[in-house]
Amino acid sequence: VMSVAQFSRDQLRHLFAVADDMSQLVSRVGSLEILKGKVLAVLFFEPSTRTSSSFQAAMQRLGGTCIAISDPERVSSSAKGETLEDTVRTMESYCDMSVIRHKDSAAMHKASAIARKPFINAGDGTGEHPTQALLDIYTIRMEFGSVNGLTVTFLGDLKHGRTVHSTARLLALYNVKINYVAPEGLGMPSEIMSWIAERGIEQRETTRLDDVLADTNVLYVTRIQQERFANPDDYLLYKDSYCITPQTLTRASSNMIIMHPLPRVNEISPEVDSDPRAVYFRQMEYGMYVRMALLATLMGKA
Amino acid sequence: VMSVAQFSRDQLRHLFAVADDMSQLVSRVGSLEILKGKVLAVLFFEPSTRTSSSFQAAMQRLGGTCIAISDPERVSSSAKGETLEDTVRTMESYCDMSVIRHKDSAAMHKASAIARKPFINAGDGTGEHPTQALLDIYTIRMEFGSVNGLTVTFLGDLKHGRTVHSTARLLALYNVKINYVAPEGLGMPSEIMSWIAERGIEQRETTRLDDVLADTNVLYVTRIQQERFANPDDYLLYKDSYCITPQTLTRASSNMIIMHPLPRVNEISPEVDSDPRAVYFRQMEYGMYVRMALLATLMGKA
């Protein structure tokens, strides 16, 4: 699994149905045995507690085990100059599947090309993060019952956020409207917008959240990193207008939802956490069920 | 579990009885299945092979699995500015329990306050280290049959050692005498001594081990770190008198015991290791049984 472009609506429907089953089984019995005896390699060349832990928990709750290596650039063979392809061959000698995050998108594509066993992209630089996109769509589906007919607004630095790239592309499989709210110069890349437009999706760009907030069903918030701004003063300018507070939400619909891939820093005030529209913590739990469904499916067990 | 103050004598009696069972089951069958399908998050923001490994082994021997993250300040979301509360929420999305070590005691208390699942403090700065205290008491009980009636002497830097803080407080539940042997300026903090005095425990402070050694049943040795001394010459002065050697032990009772939370550097000479009074290595193994008992109890399985 390298890209969201690999998924059809039918495949998503099947995957999400399996995720529903996983959710019910976990709440009833905690874990399953369907991947008993299977070993998952979890290689994160870039740090991520969240995604790495989510995959490990998913594998363990399916009855399998993990070999997790964090920061392999420093602690591993790649420090000795090994290519990512050789590292993948190594892990495939011992394991039944691999989950990899690496900042070099080209190296990831080369590695996935030589992989003989299931290979999951857990984030490649500013490229894609397909399992985040899957869990985002699953979250919307769980909260609204369906994705069709909704208006989704992405907010923040949409240029560098691989999460929003993958999620926006996957949304194009559904009948939705998409808004992009970003500071100038940090908007959604035009090649992604074109790709989505070709699929007949209505898209709108703005720099002001208030232009689209009232009509938004799903507000998808992402980080804006200060260092991305060419002019530091711009950061201060946008910082507040892009920070979600209880005050912001007075202008939003009562049954919209707020999502965030996390970690959040200042983009969402902690006061918002207790608002019933804040689903970003549930979003993580949904993610585990989606990853369980994906691992089970890739091993031919779902 | 944030503090030893949460435990009553009855709770300890029950916990230690479970630990006895764990000890016997491990020696007979190696491991159990009572936490099968459960996942424990083991997050150490400060390094510790010993405590982290002890919890992992305990969970695995109960049939559960672990997601262990060491040094998350560098490799994880907290490097991106995430609060400890959000990190705990993340781990709780995937796991059934969390064990956390963090140098910031205030952050730990905030995090434990929002935790929805069992949360174990594995050391918070110079604050507490409650599971170390539990295993210390369990060790005394295993070696002497009972804690009551004993004289316990703490030796070393008692100001900064969170282990001795927690253990001394927990001892106050029993009928004991406590001695503190520390260089000037590194004695037991007065608020802890007051807390213990309120519980009717006889306490004595001195700078010389020989004042109390002969009457000591339990000699609890801790490290003195050179950097703690305001005047470096003082370190050299105290270093030798606080280092336990076979020579020191000629002045001690033949059925006393020597404990140490480990790691030890120079405080106990390796020649002492073979003395039957040296129990600090057994102390680690007892620790695993206590942690098994605690994990099982927190999950409602003991």
Place this chain on the structure above:
Amino acid sequence: VMSVAQFSRDQLRHLFAVADDMSQLVSRVGSLEILKGKVLAVLFFEPSTRTSSSFQAAMQRLGGTCIAISDPERVSSSAKGETLEDTVRTMESYCDMSVIRHKDSAAMHKASAIARKPFINAGDGTGEHPTQALLDIYTIRMEFGSVNGLTVTFLGDLKHGRTVHSTARLLALYNVKINYVAPEGLGMPSEIMSWIAERGIEQRETTRLDDVLADTNVLYVTRIQQERFANPDDYLLYKDSYCITPQTLTRASSNMIIMHPLPRVNEISPEVDSDPRAVYFRQMEYGMYVRMALLATLMGKA
């Protein structure tokens, strides 16, 4: 297991027979349960994705679990000045076996001397790496059916490579011829050559691969690190002649094999990977079966 010198031909025969069984069981059922409830400590003071992952996968496929600590010099008690002996005592308090890599050969021997439970050397500085040697011999046996009667050529920096030291010594148990091809000053240490000569093995040293390539059944390639050369120009001189390319292999036998302990950097061109004589990727998988056999044997389960 500290050294290959501990193994007799009979023990190897038994170990490899068990490894054969492991290989078949893994391909048929994925994993076993014979070490269920057992815990393996995997302590790597020097980085190695490959060896560490191989042991973890081996243990997990035997039904056991692992506590893996990488880079403990930075994250663990040893950072606080603990001796390796105390660290081993710690891990033995919690675990049933230990696998350790450490750059200090003397510390490793001291630690293995106090170990009360099975202890496996996973590489000690420029000393030995016995399990690599076992898997190397097993690879030759799997590819040729037998080790006897073969000519094995070691190529590269033979002075600093602990892998070739252990493997060459273990080969001395068989009826083989051994060639060493190395730049001047980087040849096989004379004490190892003497040790092997005493066992009646024919050995030959040269600086040119072409002197021995045609008669070679097993070409064992290792890295040459630029920093090992006293004169940097020498590196450039030898670099190309010691790099295996499809062109090199035109001068080799059609049924010889090429091995490498990996990671490889430039010593073997990626174009060679698809040559049927390239067995270095299979070598890793064989390694997992050998380690499974070793772990099971040490626990008295094979």
